[in-house]
Amino acid sequence: MGARHEERRRQIAEALLAIIDRHGLDAVSLRDVAAEAEVSLGAVQHYFRSKDEMLLFALDYISERGTERIQRNLGQGERPPRAIVRDILAELVPADDQRRAELRIATAFTARSLVSPNLADHLRTGYAALHDVLALLIRHAQDAGEMPAALDPERTAATLFALAEGLGTHVLIGHRDPQGALAILDEHLDRLAATAR
Template identity: 45%
Template sequence: MPKKVDHEARRREIAEALQRIASTRGLDGVSLRDVAAEADISLGRLQHYFRTKDEMLLFALRHINALAERRIRERIGALPASPGHEPPPRAVLRECLVGMLPLDEKSRVGALVGAAYFARAVHDERLRTEAREGIPQLAALFTELLRNAQERGELPAGRALDPRTEAMLLISLVDGLTAYTLLGVHTGEEALERLDAHLERIFGSSD
């Protein structure tokens, strides 16, 4: 009997080869042939799974995002909570935001792949549509957490705050912090400090 090929596993192996290239020399000018060599397969074999570099980048980005989401869910699951209650919205929101920053090698590589994909998406409507799809869901999650915090009285009294606007500002903040971390404008630790400073402006001191 011929051995059954796990095509999804093979795609993940190719995505991981792309990630290794991103972590060592970036993705500028990287070709399908380069990734095939890194994955130790022929170019024809790679093109059986990905016809173009854009297809490969998209799969790699989705794979990385799925892994990041799993790590964030694990971090949220480890948050302290009283019996029968979920963790406070601020704590959940912070874990989500921290998980989006390039603070270790895995998240740094994910950010590099994302930057390469988004740079191509600016000039390609199909890729741009794909790149935008996740933003409304993320904004909805953050909006719900902020609204929940309002209802629980966890925001400073007497302060008018629009959860939807604040959610989009948080997404924009993390995008900017990510870009500046990758560029070396600040360190990951400084990015985290600035994120916490902004959360303190929204929620007040956590002391």
């Protein structure tokens, strides 16, 4: 797949995300995405054979953007495993307009997955991958003395993931502000660190 091909797919994905953010998933049509991306309907159909294929690509695209932000943070020198865990979890809390839009879109996908087995399967795969990364980092944090050795990494990863995702939803609907949500996340991580000492 050439760079031009990938660039056009991303252009279409950005258009799709803009429509979903403004109007929700039900408003998405290939024709509207083509108009938003300022390309022909045929161009959209060339890159995506169906609406579902386009939606799955857009979901992966959102995930990639978050991963790129985390990797940029990782590129800032050696960082302890606990700090990396915090970076990953903080991506689930919308602290700026881009993350807020991404979470609104991800929430729309989650709601759609309740009636779309293919989308639900795709989300489960993504959730499992993120869970595995968190569990691995927690093991590294335990080895480094940053988290208690007695913790079950799998259960701790599940708890932290659920906490961050729930806080993100609370921010999205205005129940909490981003700083307050991140403070709760940090307080929980600090308690884990304190019990390791």
